[in-house]
Amino acid sequence: MPDHGRKGFVLIVVILVLLAVTAVGHTLLTLTMSELSVAEARWALLTRRLAAEAGMASVSMDAAAVELAATDRWVSFGAGRVPPRALFERTALRLSRELLLVRSEGSMETSPGVYGRVGMFWGMDPVARVAAAQAVVETEGYVTRDVSSGVSVAEIVGDPAPWVRTTCDPYREDLDTLSLEALPTSATLVEDARVEAGQSGSAQSTDPPLPSLGLLGHAALLEGADLRTSGRVSPAPVTALGGCDVSVSDNWGSPLDSGHPCYSYAPVVASEGSLVMDGGQGQGVLLLVGDATFEGRAQYYGLVIVAGELTVRDGSEIHGLVRARGSVYVAEGSVINGSACAALVALDAAIGLQGLFSVPGGAWPDSR
Secondary structure (H helix, E strand, O other): OOOHHHHHHHHHHHHHHHHHHHHHHHHHHHHHHHHHHHHHHHHHHHHHHHHHHHHHHOHHHOOHHHHHOEOOOOEEEEEEEEOOOEEEEEEEEEOOOOEEEEEEEEEEOOOOOEEEEEEEEEEOOHHHHHHHOOOOEEEOOOEEEOOOOEEEEEEOOOOOOOOOOHHHHHHHHHHHHOOOOOOOOEEEOOOOOOOOOOOOOOOOOOOOOOOOEOOEOHHHHHHOOOEEOOEEEOOOOOEEOOEEOOOOOOOOOOOOOOOOOOOOOOOEEEEOOOEEEEOOEEEEEEEEOOOEEEEOOOEEEEEEEEOOOEEEOOOOEEEEEEEEOOOEEEOOOOEEEEEHHHHHHHHHHOHHHOOEEEEEEEEEEEOO
């Protein structure tokens, strides 16, 4: 006789095994779908975060942030796309003439949600830099003058004769707003920051380094230079085809002749060794890593930043402001004439020093 009881029992066992396998499969499928959902959420969050950081990283290349930022409200200054489906939008709030608070929000076209990132940026402002000056000559050393030489008190918007500049007029209102008083002749050099903007914060390799200009330290200053030179130079304006030839390293502009094609040319000139300016004329910003000597009735207008010692002799003249790490010596018949106007014109023309720099440690997620 057929064993129907045994066959029925086997059938039940098979069904139970199939049910167990099905349950396990369903559980694994559920876990897989859950992990897929988590992975997609993480991918979406990462994509939004990368978009926000892309927007933050591009701030330094966007001059609109400086021009549009207001002190009383967040102002939108640009959006962008990060392939394949991510977007970012940026807004900025001005904290001071040189500090901006920037917020970048990353999002996706295919899913809701926003990742925000906030960062601090610094950009050199000519008026703020002149306002921050403590004296005509700021130095860590001594200022020595012969009896007939001198360091004159800075004129706020005055023009040292015979240098006539109508370009200083636009700064008049800004300087009045800052209530800038006449500068004393000399003071101890004050460093605005030991860690320069846009850098990792490692110690400077050059000893001594250039005095900082706001958050622009040694490396950032040299990177912003238009020309490189060293040794003994006698700069003079050079023309080519009726225009100013800016390719010549010894052409530092023509500050004394308003009709010359190089009258508005004020380069940032860097010397990574000692420099002697033997006569000639120039204007702009001088970055001198070694010692500097002005002789032979040399005339320079603008901002002079010296890592070593500065000597002005033989009837030479500097009109503007000086920041020196070493001592400053002004010989008989020579002068350092303080001029906010000359410094402002030089800094305003220094395009290479005017970008936006990320302040070290100045970025964090937006917790809104």
